[in-house]
């Protein structure tokens with residue numbers, strides 16, 4: 034018997050907790066909203082797996098029009114490729130012999146593409162691919178102002194592109210730049226200006242290469258906060274947005290984004306104690322809720338504030354004495370960062386109109402290698 038079967042058909046409040054819930058109607062509406070935007074522009078959507086880490090959701094995004102997926106880690110790429118998805122970008126550097134061996138194995142079963150920003154890494158991937166008769170597609174990552182990975186636009190990009198083009202068993206596809214320092218800027222005008230300034234560095238790098246006769250087929254970048262900024266630039270060919278599928282309280286407050294996508298993810302909690310009228314303790318602590326973007330808050334209950342998280346407990350301050358929460362009651366908490374919260378859970382309960390419709394294992398959860 035499928036161990037998930039007993040849950041199907043239950044009301045969500047009957048589930049044991051902590052439990053990670055997806056409101057399926059809202060998630061599907063988010064997929065639809067994003068897909069319809071990308072049907073109007075030149076760029077395609079290559080949604081990021083790091084948010085949901087679950088191949089069935091990638092399949093839903095592809096069925097709605099996405100060209101493939103973006104991954105942060107090899108472990109995510111393995112999960113989606115084993116589930117039949119072929120067009121996969123690892124928007125990250127794959128470094129070291131163990132990981133390169135896994136990359137080459139994947140290249141034999143997919144059209145995997147990887148970001149590079151270093152000569153030795155390009156050399157190592159080329160040698161490993163040649164030894165196995167595989168071909169690896171490459172994007173050069175350009176630093177467009179986030180100051181994370183990436184080579185600088187201009188001559189450094191050209192030199193690395195030439196290295197990729199001259200190396201056996203590699204295919205130079207184009208450029209990638211992630212404007213991560215701009216995506217959660219709340220003010221729409223400021224975010225627009227900052228993202229366009231960042232993307233101009235990627236466009237400059239492209240024009241520099243083209244002047245030297247290097248063809249740039251793929252231009253990849255973008256996140257949820259910039260999907261319709263980066264996505265509207267005619268020379269961009271794809272956008273890597275991920276969080277839009279679930280949203281969270283952080284992206285919900287980003288002007289022009291929060292209005293378009295609904296928060297579809299929540300963590301169901303049980304009240305385990307009410308030691309005093311103004312304090313309620315729930316069973317959702319740091320092991321099921323991430324807090325690096327702020328303490329997540331309960332939804333649908335007025336007069337309460339989650340003020341502290343320890344490993345297994347959440348402490349809620351009650352300012353309205355009419356709040357009747359007592360041990361055994363359940364409430365939902367809206368994550369402040371969907372991606373890191375998902376990574377703390379084994380499975381999703383897919384809910385439609387209050388009822389459990391499906392249970393999905395979060396296959397790539399914890400796949401940090």
Ligand SMILES: Cc1ncc(COP(=O)(O)O)c(C=O)c1O
Nearest residue numbers: 124211255256257273274275276
């Ligand atoms: C390389 C890269 N691309 C795209 C994204 C977009 O993610 P989000 O949709 O969460 O903004 C991220 C987020 O961390 C990223 O690191």
